Amino acid sequence: MQSVIDAVLPVFALIGIGYLAAASGVLDAGVTDALNRFVVWLALPALLFAATAKMSFADIDHPGFAVASGGAMAATFGLSMVLDRRRGKRLADRAIEGLDAAYANSGFLGIPLGLALFGNAILPALVISVLLTACLLFAFAIVLIEADLARAEGGSAPGRWATLVRTAASLARNPLLVSPVAGGIWAATGLALPLPADRFLGLLGAAASPCALVTIGLFLHQQRERADTAEVARLVGLKLVGQPLFALAFAWLVPMPKPWFDAAVLLAALPTGTGPFMLAKLYGREAAATSRAILVSTVLSVVTVSALVAWLGR
Template sequence: MDCIVVQVYPDGLCPPIAQLMLSTLEILLPVFALIFAGFACRRRNLLGPTAASELNRFVVWLALPALLFDTMAHSTWRQLDQPGFVMTFSVACAAVFLGVVVVRLVQGRHLADASVDAIAASYPNTGYIGFPLGMIVFGNASLTPTTIATIIVACVLFAFAIVLIEVGLQAERAPHKLGLKVLRSLAKNPLIVSPIAGALVASAHWTLPHSAETFLKLLSGAASPCALVSLGLFLAEKRPAGNGRRTSLVFTAIKLVAQPAFTWWMAARVFALPADAVDMAVLLAALPTGTGPYMLAEFYRREAHVTSQTILYSTLASLVTLSLLLVVMQRHGI
């Protein structure tokens, strides 16, 4: 591509930074609006103190499993046949995740809490923000890489975090008994079972009935909005001041700066991907933290304050960082 374009500009000029920021804001505005809606409803006591938890349970047990199942059931091996891109994005996410886990464990955090912290620092919002932003910047060419990134993030990284959380929560020390307990817990977890079931459907080339497709679309469509409203409800609860803000800011910097920088190095230097693939990988890695980490923290009853703040701060800061990234890409002739 000669430049980042949303529409045709005179004299072949690319849109100025103000236009790029406006385009990014238009995508992020619904995210802010849904978080604020939950925040306002809680502060005005329109929804009670248990609303965040109950709404999150709806997402974890119904809406998100439907989304994960639907995503995997409609994925094809041909879509995923981009080994360089898959390895780049997977290794970058895994490196950030494992790096944060190790640091938090050294700092004395419980494995379950360290895993929640790690996914908060490495979980890009590819589903809600990645698809529309990718379409603006790269057009239809972004659909397949964004789908791959979404599967890696929402299914693989998410599942890995759940496994570590389950391992951390089990008190059994005998390795074989610990393994059995973890497997039993995972077999009951809808966030693990649903993508596996979807992958089996895709592998068997089964076509779901129209009524089942409609059911999944309706239910999965509620996952992101309800998770964002639940996040707003949680943020509205008054808590004593602590050092969580500093940690959240560090995670935000890791998510918006360190992860895309490492992804660029992997894509351009290690796997030597084509320029367009490098740009798409970096843009997807630079997205703010999605709501998945918050849902995990709430579901497993871990402290969700740092996670929720990371989602909010990274989303706010991404308006600037994504716009600057697009300007850098533009100047380097994408």
């Protein structure tokens, strides 16, 4: 219980501070967008680049963790698609809801929480989780959405190739993907980071955790859209209960060190991130269920994640 108080409470308190700042008018919607861009384009990339630039292959040589995390994402996404087979529901909308169920908030919440609980030694696991979420899972959902929209517009094979090109281009512009890849390339050279660069990245990266958590609180205050209660309950249940159970099952089947086992289960239990909401807005799809799932899962995760941390600690 002490670990919950020492590590989890400050993390969720920062989210609460962001919410209260928005509710009181101290920070408005414009600040939310600006702070979000700062975290996504500057602070988190600096943290991820600095972390991967100092890693060796031995640090990330944990295939069991990748199997547990990736398997849990895939199983949850697939189960959501299977459960949502209502007549007239577009594949694009089902893909976004699959993200709602499987897209953990690894970057904004997982990194601060993981560092608070496990320290810098678990950074490689956090980087792998961010890559799996922001690259493979997100890319697969984009391919499904683009394919569905192309089919509705009478698209053909060239359209599918264009879909893959657009998806690759989108990923290549994602700073949360580019920064750890660039850091890995630097690590492969065997060169140490110059001291001024290391200190610069350290200062900028140190802002990632608090700013990301405050941004979550600001975003949650803006969510006022109504959605189908049963649909939101299904998505939140899959995210907070289904995905960590899948991760636990996979983690028991594949060998990995104890901290990586804990991290795999904990990261799977995180609430839904904002990625699905941004994707829904980008493609002009219905976003009410997504925004509500983000809000409800984040609020409930205060209890579920705290309980999980206490269980893992025992």
